[in-house]
Amino acid sequence: MKWQVENSRKKRKFVTGILWIVLCLGILLLTGCGTSGKTEADQKKADSGEEVQTEKNDKVQIGLTVDSFVIERWIRDRDAFVATARELGAEVNVQDAGADSKEQISQIEYFISKQMDVIVVIARDCGALSEVIQKAHNAGIKVISYDRLIHNADADLYISFDNGKVGEIMAQSLIDAIPQGGDIFMIQGSAADNNVTMVRKGFDKVLKNSNLKVVYEANCDAWTAELAVGYVEEALEKYPHVQGIMCGNDDIASQVVQVLAENQLAGKVVVAGQDCDLAACQRIVEGTQYMTAFKSIEDLAREAAQYAVEMGKGTEVSSMPGVTDTINDGTYNVPAVILTPIAVTRDNIDEVIIDGGFHRRDEVYLNADYN
Numbered sequence: 001m002k003w004q005v006e007n008s009r010k011k012r013k014f015v016t017g018i019l020w021i022v023l024c025l026g027i028l029l030l031t032g033c034g035t036s037g038k039t040e041a042d043q044k045k046a047d048s049g050e051e052v053q054t055e056k057n058d059k060v061q062i063g064l065t066v067d068s069f070v071i072e073r074w075i076r077d078r079d080a081f082v083a084t085a086r087e088l089g090a091e092v093n094v095q096d097a098g099a100d101s102k103e104q105i106s107q108i109e110y111f112i113s114k115q116m117d118v119i120v121v122i123a124r125d126c127g128a129l130s131e132v133i134q135k136a137h138n139a140g141i142k143v144i145s146y147d148r149l150i151h152n153a154d155a156d157l158y159i160s161f162d163n164g165k166v167g168e169i170m171a172q173s174l175i176d177a178i179p180q181g182g183d184i185f186m187i188q189g190s191a192a193d194n195n196v197t198m199v200r201k202g203f204d205k206v207l208k209n210s211n212l213k214v215v216y217e218a219n220c221d222a223w224t225a226e227l228a229v230g231y232v233e234e235a236l237e238k239y240p241h242v243q244g245i246m247c248g249n250d251d252i253a254s255q256v257v258q259v260l261a262e263n264q265l266a267g268k269v270v271v272a273g274q275d276c277d278l279a280a281c282q283r284i285v286e287g288t289q290y291m292t293a294f295k296s297i298e299d300l301a302r303e304a305a306q307y308a309v310e311m312g313k314g315t316e317v318s319s320m321p322g323v324t325d326t327i328n329d330g331t332y333n334v335p336a337v338i339l340t341p342i343a344v345t346r347d348n349i350d351e352v353i354i355d356g357g358f359h360r361r362d363e364v365y366l367n368a369d370y371n
Helices: 002-035 040-047 072-087 101-113 130-138 163-177 194-207 227-238 250-262 278-286 297-312 349-354
Strands: 061-066 091-096 118-122 142-146 157-161 182-188 212-219 244-247 270-274 291-294 325-328 333-339 342-344
Touching: 061 072, 061 101, 061 297, 072 091, 072 118, 072 297, 091 101, 101 118, 101 130, 118 297, 130 142, 142 297, 157 163, 157 297, 163 194, 163 212, 163 244, 163 270, 163 291, 163 342, 182 194, 182 227, 182 250, 194 212, 212 227, 227 250, 244 250, 250 270, 250 278, 278 291, 278 349, 297 333, 342 349
Parallel strands: 061 091, 061 118, 118 142, 142 157, 157 333, 182 212, 182 244, 244 270, 270 291
Antiparallel strands: 291 342, 325 333
16 A cells, blocks of 8 residues: 555656656747747847847938038038938938048948948049949939039939039129229139039139139149148239139138238238138128128038938939929939029128028127127
């Protein structure tokens, strides 16, 4: 009898053990099925109680490559563009080419490898990017040529200001400020920038009907403003009675005014620039720079971001409102959106720049009386 009881106990223990083994194996199998397809990182998150994101990122992906942030205005463009794109639900990867066209090509190739939906390019060298833009097109990626027209590239959209008009208002400002006529210099931006060519055409168009005469001209290679110092010094030696100087942008104008100041000519020679940099606006109210061409950078950047997001969603450029122009890039007619610049002088700087919110009054009048 004892033997039978003991044997019965042993049988129950044996069955119980088998059941535990089966239960453990079942748990292991279920756990394995539950983690199937997870990465090691995902499993670690699951083990720690973190939520594992498995949904595909369906946001529009935009790559923005910028010539260089040394120039003040590109920082404003970037900030407005990125803010608007994010508000519209897109993600923006910003790259600074550091004033290096080869680096910019590498950045565009990087965007291609990341399968961006749209690539926005502020070109360093407008003639060096056609091949890499073709690579982007071959990969099914849309390309926006921002502010500077990329040559022979067939970009999907070009958005900028009317650069011919910029040249026209710069020339007219010099004519208005120098009614007696006289000699003027042209210290332009990079010859590799298509905008420089368009500004020059507009400038020449208006100037030919005046009594102003261009006696000296030079280009600051790669938009290196410091080169203007040597050019102006050389020009002043040959033409000391210069009446006005047209500058490719406000950064170049800053160097020009510096040389004029060293020669006791600041405020006596009429200086024209573009971009409405804060320092340029300060010089205007101080009297050492006569005018700057205002281009509503925020408007340009916001519109570009809106177009980029729509293109990333698959909307055809031809169906987008506002795309009413075309521009020839040397080979192709590119759909274009063109904004209008405004000449800013001491007479309207408060209305356009300060009331418009581009710069604060206390910043513009930092070294001048505005009461």
